[in-house]
Amino acid sequence: MGDADYIVIGAGFAGLTAALRLTQAGHSVLVMEARDRPGGRTFTEVGVDNSYIDHGGTWIGPGQDRIHGLMAEFGVPSYKQYVDGESMMLVDGKIYRYGGTIPWSMRPWVSGNLATAFLELRRMCASIPVEAPWEAARARRWDATTLAQWLERHVPVRRARSLLEMALAGSYTSAATELSLLFVVYQLASAGGPDFVLGVEGAAEDARPVGGMGALYHQMAARVADGLCLRAPARSISQDRAGVTVRCDGREVRGSRVIVSVPIAIAGQIIYEPALPADRSLLHQRMPSGAVLKCHALYDEPFWRADGLTGQSAAPETAAAVTIDAGMHQGGPGVLAIVNEGPTARRLTRMAPADREAAITEALAHRFGPNALVPERFTQQDWTVERYSGGGMISHAPPGVLTEFGHALRPPCGRIHWAGTETSAVMYGFVDGAVRSGERAAREVLAADAVA
Ligand SMILES: Cc1cc2nc3c(=O)[nH]c(=O)nc-3n(C[C@H](O)[C@H](O)[C@H](O)COP(=O)(O)OP(=O)(O)OC[C@H]3O[C@@H](n4cnc5c(N)ncnc54)[C@H](O)[C@@H]3O)c2cc1C
Numbered sequence: 001m002g003d004a005d006y007i008v009i010g011a012g013f014a015g016l017t018a019a020l021r022l023t024q025a026g027h028s029v030l031v032m033e034a035r036d037r038p039g040g041r042t043f044t045e046v047g048v049d050n051s052y053i054d055h056g057g058t059w060i061g062p063g064q065d066r067i068h069g070l071m072a073e074f075g076v077p078s079y080k081q082y083v084d085g086e087s088m089m090l091v092d093g094k095i096y097r098y099g100g101t102i103p104w105s106m107r108p109w110v111s112g113n114l115a116t117a118f119l120e121l122r123r124m125c126a127s128i129p130v131e132a133p134w135e136a137a138r139a140r141r142w143d144a145t146t147l148a149q150w151l152e153r154h155v156p157v158r159r160a161r162s163l164l165e166m167a168l169a170g171s172y173t174s175a176a177t178e179l180s181l182l183f184v185v186y187q188l189a190s191a192g193g194p195d196f197v198l199g200v201e202g203a204a205e206d207a208r209p210v211g212g213m214g215a216l217y218h219q220m221a222a223r224v225a226d227g228l229c230l231r232a233p234a235r236s237i238s239q240d241r242a243g244v245t246v247r248c249d250g251r252e253v254r255g256s257r258v259i260v261s262v263p264i265a266i267a268g269q270i271i272y273e274p275a276l277p278a279d280r281s282l283l284h285q286r287m288p289s290g291a292v293l294k295c296h297a298l299y300d301e302p303f304w305r306a307d308g309l310t311g312q313s314a315a316p317e318t319a320a321a322v323t324i325d326a327g328m329h330q331g332g333p334g335v336l337a338i339v340n341e342g343p344t345a346r347r348l349t350r351m352a353p354a355d356r357e358a359a360i361t362e363a364l365a366h367r368f369g370p371n372a373l374v375p376e377r378f379t380q381q382d383w384t385v386e387r388y389s390g391g392g393m394i395s396h397a398p399p400g401v402l403t404e405f406g407h408a409l410r411p412p413c414g415r416i417h418w419a420g421t422e423t424s425a426v427m428y429g430f431v432d433g434a435v436r437s438g439e440r441a442a443r444e445v446l447a448a449d450a451v452a
Contacts, residue, residue: 002254004030004227006445007246008261009234009270012040013057013431014419015261016220017070017438018445023224025446030253031224032246034233034388038221041263041389042431043381044214051332052212053296055381056392057431058326058337059205063192064432066439071209074219078207079329083200085308088367090315091159095367097309106159113160118194120154125189130425133186134406143403147184148176166316167198170341171429172396173290183397190428200312200324204430210329213431233388234260238273239415256449259441261419261434264409265289266390272416279408286401287422289391291345291384295338295360297375302327302334304368311336313367319348319356320363333376336364341393349382356380394429395422410440412448417441 011033169176268284311325326337364372383392419441424433
C-alpha cells in the first residue's frame with residue numbers, strides 16, 4: 001500500500017491538471033511541488049486592491065480549447081486584449097505605426113519580404129505531422145538547418161530579417177543560431193501556424209482570464225489541496241515491479257505510478273533509478289530553455305490609448321524589445337508589459353536592477369513619450385534565474401535533436417509518465433499545451449493500470 005495511488009511532480013498547469021483529473025476519477029494523488037507556490041511558469045501577483053499582474057504565462061487565444069474548458073469548469077471568465085489603435089515597429093531608430101500583423105507602412109520591399117516569409121512558413125507548417133514532426137518529408141533537412149540559416153536565405157531584406165528574427169527566435173527566447181528550423185516549424189504548426197503564434201487579436205494574445213492565470217490555478221490547487229505538498233523538490237524517483245518511490249527533501253512517498261511535469265530542460269536534474277532508457281535520458285540533456293525577462297511599468301492611466309496606440313510595440317536590439325498593454329479587465333492603472341528575450345534578456349540581466357529599469361524606461365519614453373519615463377511602479381521578473389523553471393519561456397530543440405530523440409518525448413518509461421507543455425503535440429509551449437499534456441498523462445496512467 002503506497003502513500004497515494006499516484007504521485008505528480010510539479011504543480012504548474014500540466015501537473016495540476018493531471019492531479020485534478022486523477023482525483024476526479026476517484027484516485028488519491030500526491031503533488032510534490034518544489035516551490036512555495038503553485039503555478040510554475042505562470043505566476044500571478046494580486047495586489048490589496050485586487051489588481052493583478054501576470055509575471056509569466058498570460059494570454060490565451062481561440063482554439064485553445066482545453067484552457068478554455070478548464071476556465072469554464074471553474075467559472076473563470078476571460079476579457080479581450082486591448083487592440084483599439086495602432087501598434088509600433090522601431091527599426092534603425094525610425095518608428096512605424098501600423099494595424100494587423102504585418103507592418104505595411106514600412107518600405108514596400110520590407111513589408112513584402114515579411115509577407116512572403118509568412119507565406120513560406122505557412123506552407124512549411126502545413127507539411128508537419130504534429131504528433132511526429134520528425135517524420136515530416138523534409139524533417140532531416142530542416143533539422144540540420146538553424147533558424148538563422150533559413151532567415152539568411154529566405155528573408156534577404158535586412159530590416160525584414162531582423163524583425164522576423166526577433167519575433168521568431170524571441171518566441172523561443174534564444175538566438176536564431178541556437179534553434180532547429182524543424183523545431184520552429186513544428187512549434188508554429190502545433191498552434192496552427194505563424195499567424196496564431198505571432199499574432200494578437202484572434203491569435204495567441206487574444207484574451208486573458210479575469211484575475212490573471214492565478215484565478216484558475218489557485219482554484220485547481222485548492223481542489224487537490226489535500227495532496228498538494230509545497231517546498232517538496234523531487235530529487236530522485238525509483239521504480240520497481242510494484243510501484244514508484246519519490247524522494248523529496250526530508251520526505252519519501254510511494255505510489256503506483258508517477259507523472260513528471262517539470263520543464264524538460266530540468267527533468268534531468270532528477271535522479272532516476274534504474275537509469276532511464278538512453279534516448280529519454282539523452283533527450284533531457286538536449287532540450288534547453290532560453291532567457292526571458294518580463295517587466296511591468298504601471299502608470300496612473302494607460303496614456304498611450306489616448307494617443308491612438310495599442311501599447312504593442314516591437315523594437316529589436318533595444319532594452320524594451322516587445323511591449324504590450326497588460327491592463328486589467330476593468331479600469332485600474334495603465335500597465336505596460338515589457339518582454340525581453342534571448343541575448344537581449346541575458347544582456348539586461350547582467351545589469352544592476354536600477355540600471356536595467358532606467359534603460360527600459362528610457363526606451364519606453366523614446367517610443368511612448370515622456371509620460372513613460374517615470375512609472376508609479378516597476379516590476380522585474382527574471383525567469384533566467386528561476387531554478388525550478390530552468391529559464392523560460394519554454395524548452396526548445398537545437399539542430400539534430402527532434403529527428404534523433406523526438407520520439408522519446410511522450411512514451412512512458414515503465415511507471416514514469418511525462419507531462420508538461422513540451423510534451424504536447426498541440427499548442428506546444430502554451431498554457432493550453434500544458435493542460436492538454438496533463439489530461440493525456442492522466443488518461444495514460446489510468447489506462448496502464450486498467451490493463452495491469
Ligand atoms: C515570461 C513568460 C511568458 C509566457 N507567456 C505565455 C502566454 O502569454 N500564453 C501562454 O499560453 N503561455 C505563455 N508562457 C508559457 C507558459 O507559461 C508555459 O507553457 C506553461 O505555464 C507551462 O506549464 P507546465 O505545467 O508545463 O510547466 P511549469 O509551469 O514549468 O510547471 C512545472 C512545475 O514543476 C515544478 N518543479 C520543477 N522541478 C521540480 C522538482 N524537482 N520537484 C518538484 N517540482 C518541480 C516547478 O516549480 C513548476 O511548478 C509564458 C512563459 C513565460 C515564462
